[in-house]
Amino acid sequence: MNDNDILELYWDRDERAISETELKYGALCRSISFGILSDKGGAEECVNDSYMRLWNSIPPERPASLCAYLCRICRNLSIDRYNSLRREKRGGRSLALLDELSECIPTSHESEVCDRLALKEALDRFLASIEPVSRSVFMKRYWFCQRVKEISRDTGLSVSAVKMSLMRSRKKLKKELEKEGFGI
């Protein structure tokens, strides 16, 4: 079933909307959530919560891309859960992705509070400035939380080429953020 048909089911308040969404995007959402939480049970709950959010928001929303809309909800819910677990010290292992991203923080501005909207815009500009393959690798790693070997398999690049691409992108992002005066 295509996305428009699924969206119609939501608009018609037809509960098959959920099962069709699960069929089409369930594995992807679980993968994102698991990439953040490293916990199958927690990922399952986040995915189910994402469907509930979707059900409650469409209508009135009519997203241009159902998949991007759903994945964003799922990613945000998973991050919230991750943060909550960390705050309550109830597990939630240190996320390796975050450690990698710490390399992008402009030097000497590690403790500055930053403007999320400005950061979002800087990230958009950064993504627009890099090669499509690098962008795809970067997105797979830091947005979809895929493992390096998965990215390698998906893209046909070697594991070391994926790592190298990520390292270059992180360095470039750091430079871009510095250039844009983050933290100053």
Added chain:
Amino acid sequence: MKKEDIFEALSDIDETYIHRAMERSEKKRHSSLFLKAGALAASLMIVAGAAFLLPKFGEGAEKNTEASNDGVFWTDKREHKKDGEIFETQNAREWSWEWIPENERYYFLRLDGTEYSSRCKAVGEEHLGEPLGTAELCGYNEDELKTTEGEIREIKGLDSKKYIAARLPDGNFYVFFGRDYDPPLTLGEFIEEASLDEHLSLSLFRYYKEGDESTGRYRLGDAQSSSIWDMLADAKDAAAVKYDDAVWESLGERISFTAASERLGIVNKSFRICKNGYVFTNVEEYGYAFYIGEEQAGRIIEYCLENKGEDIGEEKKHFIIGTVTEIGTDSFKVDDGISLEDPSEAIVFTVYMDDIKVRREVLAGDVRVGSKVCVYYGGLVLNDGLFEIKDSYEIHEGQYREDGFYWEE
């Protein structure tokens, strides 16, 4: 700014980027669903190498903790936990000069206005052609540029604008490739530029009916490999297409060759021929794709399947997973109890650090006494009561969790 700020702000980025990357991930995963009983398992399983899945090594295997007759002990026969799965993450530690292997230290040079990068692969004297003088070989120790002078030679049969060999301080010649990005317009141009039909063997391949699981691994003879190049030559006018898109169109029926060439410094690259008419490869530093048409692709696939012979099985990667109990100057000890069904059968292995990539992780990296590690080695464990591993080549630090072993490389 905190690292969390970047990670969280990524959620807000322009939908186009999500959509584009997501379309592909979704397409990828969707194809897996048809193959695996559990969608989650499908999306989370690493299929890049059988070695990453512990059950392959544990199930049904005969226990062998006693000395075998030939004095060799195979860890493949350890009875590993059946739900073990290794998750790899990565960091990008930049090692200081002393910890960089010799063949990776000087990795770029300039000759007659062309910049070359190293493939870090040695090339035998028999492949070397005429001398091309000397050049300054360059590398970085963090931000400090390091240089040394090195002899340059042609590589026989290859255009020196594309490939040369440079002698590094260890005395060996290594393959360097020209970095000028001048994408070929046709498959014929691509093949001719590096004389791939002469130097790249298309003999080892996997066949995929659909999705990610191959039906097996097969080997063709040299004559059959040549025939495939002939068939590809018939499609020499096939136009280059956007690599990015072709990759994602190529998950259906296909054969995927494991391409290797000493002369080109190529190891373990992919040359894929897809039923839907696409050919794509990463044998060069950039990915290239060509559309040869369904008919020609089908003919090549059919030819490979007709001549494939028996499934030769997957290449084994030998490893142990365990806890580091002691670190010395030349070796360290690993107790493999955590990875076993029956921890009382644990063995303490002595792992020698002859390989710099293992040594640096243990002596200058994050591996400590108590760390959980996965060590890859060539396959030989001498069973003289000490269980010594002398050919380790890769180590990953990780976490042991209830449902498996997670790497935090």
